Amino acid sequence: MLNIAQPEQVVFKPELITKFNEIVARYPEGKQKSALLPILHLVQAEFGWVSGPAMDKVAEYLDIKPIEVYEVATFYTMFFLKPLGKHVLEVCRTGPCCLVGAEKIMKYIEQKLGVKEGEVTPDGLFSWRGVECLAACGMAPVLQIGPEYKFHENLTEAKIDELIDSLRLTTAVNPQIS
Amino acid sequence: MSEKVKVSIDGITIEVEPGTSILNAARIIGGDIVPPAMCYYSKLEGSGGKCRTCLVKVSKGSEKDPRPMPKLVASCRTAVMDGMEVQNITSPEVKEARKGVVEMLLINHPLDCPVCDQAGECHLQDLGYEHGSEATRYEFERRTFDRIDIGDKIQLHMTRCILCYRCVYVADQLTEKREHGILGRGDASEISTYIEKAIENDFSGNVIDVCPVGALTDKTFRFKQRVWFTKPVEAHRDCPTCTGKVSLWYKGEDVIRVTARKDVYGEVEDFICNTCRFEKKNTNDWIIDGPRQISNRSVISSNHYEQLAPPPVVRKNLALQAANKEEFERATKH
Amino acid sequence: MGRKILLEHINVPGINTFDVYRQKGGYRALEKALKTMSSDDIVEEVKKSGLRGRGGAGFPTGMKWSFLAKPEGKARYLVCNADESEPGTFKDRYLMTYIPHLLVEGMIVSSFALGANTSYIYVRGEMMPQIRILEKAIAEAKAAGFLGKNILGSGFDHEVYVQPGGGAYICGEETALIESLEGKRGNPRIKPPFPAISGLYNCPTVVNNVETIAAVVPIVNDGGDEYAKIGIGRSTGTKLISASGNLNKPGVYEIELGVTVEDFIYSDEYCGGIANGKRLKAVVAGGSSVPILPANLILKLANGENRLMTYESLSDGGFATGTMLGSGGFVAFDEDQCIVRNTWNFSRFYHHESCGQCSPCREGTGWMEKVLHRLEYGHGKLSDIDLLVDVSKKIEGNTICPLGDAAAWPVASAIRHFRDEFEWHVTNPKEAMERNYGLAGYADPLPKPEEVM
Numbered sequence: 001m002l003n004i005a006q007p008e009q010v011v012f013k014p015e016l017i018t019k020f021n022e023i024v025a026r027y028p029e030g031k032q033k034s035a036l037l038p039i040l041h042l043v044q045a046e047f048g049w050v051s052g053p054a055m056d057k058v059a060e061y062l063d064i065k066p067i068e069v070y071e072v073a074t075f076y077t078m079f080f081l082k083p084l085g086k087h088v089l090e091v092c093r094t095g096p097c098c099l100v101g102a103e104k105i106m107k108y109i110e111q112k113l114g115v116k117e118g119e120v121t122p123d124g125l126f127s128w129r130g131v132e133c134l135a136a137c138g139m140a141p142v143l144q145i146g147p148e149y150k151f152h153e154n155l156t157e158a159k160i161d162e163l164i165d166s167l168r169l170t171t172a173v174n175p176q177i178s
Numbered sequence: 179m180s181e182k183v184k185v186s187i188d189g190i191t192i193e194v195e196p197g198t199s200i201l202n203a204a205r206i207i208g209g210d211i212v213p214p215a216m217c218y219y220s221k222l223e224g225s226g227g228k229c230r231t232c233l234v235k236v237s238k239g240s241e242k243d244p245r246p247m248p249k250l251v252a253s254c255r256t257a258v259m260d261g262m263e264v265q266n267i268t269s270p271e272v273k274e275a276r277k278g279v280v281e282m283l284l285i286n287h288p289l290d291c292p293v294c295d296q297a298g299e300c301h302l303q304d305l306g307y308e309h310g311s312e313a314t315r316y317e318f319e320r321r322t323f324d325r326i327d328i329g330d331k332i333q334l335h336m337t338r339c340i341l342c343y344r345c346v347y348v349a350d351q352l353t354e355k356r357e358h359g360i361l362g363r364g365d366a367s368e369i370s371t372y373i374e375k376a377i378e379n380d381f382s383g384n385v386i387d388v389c390p391v392g393a394l395t396d397k398t399f400r401f402k403q404r405v406w407f408t409k410p411v412e413a414h415r416d417c418p419t420c421t422g423k424v425s426l427w428y429k430g431e432d433v434i435r436v437t438a439r440k441d442v443y444g445e446v447e448d449f450i451c452n453t454c455r456f457e458k459k460n461t462n463d464w465i466i467d468g469p470r471q472i473s474n475r476s477v478i479s480s481n482h483y484e485q486l487a488p489p490p491v492v493r494k495n496l497a498l499q500a501a502n503k504e505e506f507e508r509a510t511k512h
Numbered sequence: 513m514g515r516k517i518l519l520e521h522i523n524v525p526g527i528n529t530f531d532v533y534r535q536k537g538g539y540r541a542l543e544k545a546l547k548t549m550s551s552d553d554i555v556e557e558v559k560k561s562g563l564r565g566r567g568g569a570g571f572p573t574g575m576k577w578s579f580l581a582k583p584e585g586k587a588r589y590l591v592c593n594a595d596e597s598e599p600g601t602f603k604d605r606y607l608m609t610y611i612p613h614l615l616v617e618g619m620i621v622s623s624f625a626l627g628a629n630t631s632y633i634y635v636r637g638e639m640m641p642q643i644r645i646l647e648k649a650i651a652e653a654k655a656a657g658f659l660g661k662n663i664l665g666s667g668f669d670h671e672v673y674v675q676p677g678g679g680a681y682i683c684g685e686e687t688a689l690i691e692s693l694e695g696k697r698g699n700p701r702i703k704p705p706f707p708a709i710s711g712l713y714n715c716p717t718v719v720n721n722v723e724t725i726a727a728v729v730p731i732v733n734d735g736g737d738e739y740a741k742i743g744i745g746r747s748t749g750t751k752l753i754s755a756s757g758n759l760n761k762p763g764v765y766e767i768e769l770g771v772t773v774e775d776f777i778y779s780d781e782y783c784g785g786i787a788n789g790k791r792l793k794a795v796v797a798g799g800s801s802v803p804i805l806p807a808n809l810i811l812k813l814a815n816g817e818n819r820l821m822t823y824e825s826l827s828d829g830g831f832a833t834g835t836m837l838g839s840g841g842f843v844a845f846d847e848d849q850c851i852v853r854n855t856w857n858f859s860r861f862y863h864h865e866s867c868g869q870c871s872p873c874r875e876g877t878g879w880m881e882k883v884l885h886r887l888e889y890g891h892g893k894l895s896d897i898d899l900l901v902d903v904s905k906k907i908e909g910n911t912i913c914p915l916g917d918a919a920a921w922p923v924a925s926a927i928r929h930f931r932d933e934f935e936w937h938v939t940n941p942k943e944a945m946e947r948n949y950g951l952a953g954y955a956d957p958l959p960k961p962e963e964v965m
Contacts, residue, residue, distance in 0.1 A: 093857075250910060
């Protein structure tokens with residue numbers, strides 16, 4: 001069971017609801033539960049994570065029980081059930097990436113950001129974590145950054161430096177753009 | 179009516195309705211050839227297939243297609259075909275696989291039977307005795323979870339859970355709104371409500387009866403008594419919500435627990451309501467039908483219904499005989 | 513040069529756009545199918561082609577299609593499995609990124625053949641860029657009149673939607689994928705019933721891999737017989753191989769089935785040899801689930817002949833000396849790689865990805881990972897090696913879905929072929945933490961088979 005502070009109230013903006021409606025239209029009538037995964041992705045993109053009240057709202061929108069949303073959100077690894085940094089660096093840690101140095105890259109990121117896997121930097125900007133195979137083994141080592149999951153391939157320490165610097169810069173210039 | 183199909187299980191042939199599962203066909207035959215089942219529950223639609231204890235070998239698929247099935251199959255979810263030949267206890271492969279499954283079910287189980295209310299009527303205990311090894315080969319820390327209360331009557335002790343999903347099916351099929359479910363994935367899966375919630379429903383108490391282990395227990399019975407020191411009787415009452423047919427578990431003059439009536443496979447005859455289960459604990463709430471028949475293989479029977487059968491060591495040792503004097507006297511009185 | 517039929521135009525600038533794809537002959541198969549062929553004709557061509565499922569199992573696609581139930585008044589669905597997650601495999605990502613219209617065209621043609629008016633492409637959620645690419649491609653196809661109502665006046669209505677996953681390897685299993693598409697946890701279903709009878713929304717459903725569906729386009733264009741001419745025996749056509757690990761040129765290659773493994777690794781047309789001048793130690797030929805083979809066994813069959821990149825040749829010798837083509841995820845290990853560490857890594861992957869529904873896999877994968885971790889970090893015992901083999905046997909074949917087998921095979925095969933290295937980790941724990949076991953005898957020529965008297 002959960003031990004994370006939850007927001008008191010979550011409001012879905014009308015634009016978000018419009019997007020939900022478009023997704024639900026893809027499925028036959030009465031099968032709106034199929035929209036659950038795409039909607040959770042949208043919720044996470046909007047709020048940065050998937051909170052309990054947000055899941056309750058999704059359940060209400062889809063006319064399903066809240067537990068059905070919790071069951072799904074906790075099964076899939078892409079949904080953050082607690083707040084993480086603004087940019088979450090997800091580094092592939094599976095075999096083929098490790099053959100060409102993914103473990104070193106993760107150590108370097110840990111050292112560079114100064115936080116352990118799953119933690120948030122004090123400025124709230126970054127988190128990192130190892131994830132399982134991202135299906136980009138030929139471009140290994142790789143990492144991805146949500147919510148659009150942009151890929152960064154053939155990673156080196158220099159590329160990590162560059163990436164983190166540019167993310168810092170864009171956030172400083174325009175905090176709205178992630 | 180459609181024609182019956184013939185199936186042979188461990189060499190015993192029987193005719194059953196088409197669509198019957200191998201497990202149910204075996205239960206019709208009865209006895210030692212019935213595969214154990216930890217997750218299947220005939221009264222819960224969709225249950226079964228998960229624990230893998232009921233695996234059997236299909237050595238002949240059917241009369242039409244006699245090829246054997248390539249893998250062991252879950253007997254609870256495989257329908258019989260006409261002419262099918264099944265091996266359960268006559269297949270070394272099945273015995274070996276089952277032993278493996280039992281070992282897997284036990285590696286993360288806390289084995290806290292001495293303090294578990296389910297002890298004595300626990301299916302995992304039975305399974306371990308009958309099909310398991312004496313020692314474990316698992317040398318790592320076992321998985322643990324915090325105990326949680328689902329309301330004031332039911333306690334969830336997830337550490338003991340074998341993830342049979344029965345309680346989830348109960349909530350889906352017996353109640354309007356399911357509040358608990360399976361959260362997480364893999365060996366981190368747990369039964370939970372995610373955000374602390376009481377399960378409020380007339381039939382929620384049935385999750386206790388369907389739980390094959392001590393993961394869901396009756397808080398009103400918690401630590402009151404070992405089940406083998408209680409006296410079960412069958413009773414009924416005129417209940418507006420359920421059939422009111424229950425088993426009462428006595429200690430002395432007091433009803434200390436009420437459960438549904440269970441059959442030889444541990445399945446309830448009728449699901450009962452929470453009022454019957456939790457609120458009616460006086461003898462005068464009930465009409466007693468008679469003593470409950472308990473299998474002589476059950477530890478519950480050892481004190482009340484069977485002649486005392488002392489282990490050989492007691493028979494040989496005078497000091498032990500003296501220590502058990504009372505029991506011997508009681509046994510000869512009946 | 514081998515023939516390229518999926519990636520023929522992959523280097524044409526702008527081939528990811530509708531216009532360029534069309535200029536290069538795109539959507540010809542769709543026009544041919546809808547205007548001149550019946551759905552049975554298409555199924556027949558696919559059968560003739562000998563095309564086998566490219567996702568890993570290698571089941572004949574035409575046969576799978578012909579099993580689809582067609583009850584009156586019930587919708588049928590085609591679902592494309594783009595949940596590419598098998599470690600070592602990244603061909604579908606490549607195909608969707610660079611030539612998305614091939615998949616969209618394949619979806620429409622295949623749906624026509626199956627009588628499905630709605631189809632879904634289930635893409636793993638991490639491939640959000642590919643989801644955007646496909647959505648754009650679908651919009652372009654729709655604008656051109658290749659999707660929607662009464663396509664090309666044929667009376668056939670069709671819509672394709674893209675569905676994102678949520679991060680779960682198990683959703684690559686077809687019934688787990690269907691569950692996930694229904695908005696549920698990705699727990700594989702207990703079969704029967706098979707999806708062909710009762711799949712998505714309890715309707716008859718076919719689930720095919722991205723590459724399989726893409727291959728339908730050249731099959732319809734050129735005919736199944738023409739496709740079947742490529743390859744050897746029951747391994748017909750071309751296959752996308754994802755090459756990764758310690759290779760000079762990792763990447764996606766379209767090969768004619770039948771290329772020798774040696775050519776594939778060392779020729780400049782393909783991987784160009786082992787990176788940094790190292791020597792080859794081992795290969796996982798078909799994605800992490802298939803048995804790992806030492807260099808000598810992957811290059812040669814037990815009888816000394818060259819091993820070929822075909823379903824049959826790779827599995828020659830069974831699990832004693834062979835492996836499987838699987839999804840075509842070809843991972844090469846050089847002499848500096850530690851097999852124990854890699855086996856632990858793969859084992860952690862399966863532990864992490866087990867859905868937890870059935871007990872042997874839920875408990876067994878974690879157990880194997882813990883034992884392998886102990887071996888890798890120098891706390892292992894010699895008995896651990898046999899314990900691992902035994903636990904893997906207790907999982908294999910006893911689970912609801914093939915993830916159990918997939919978790920068991922890499923462990924069992926690594927111990928089968930690299931037992932020395934595992935034992936060395938136990939007997940020399942300190943040294944094992946500092947250096948790797950190296951190539952040892954794993955690339956030595958195979959002993960000549962004994963003459964039968």
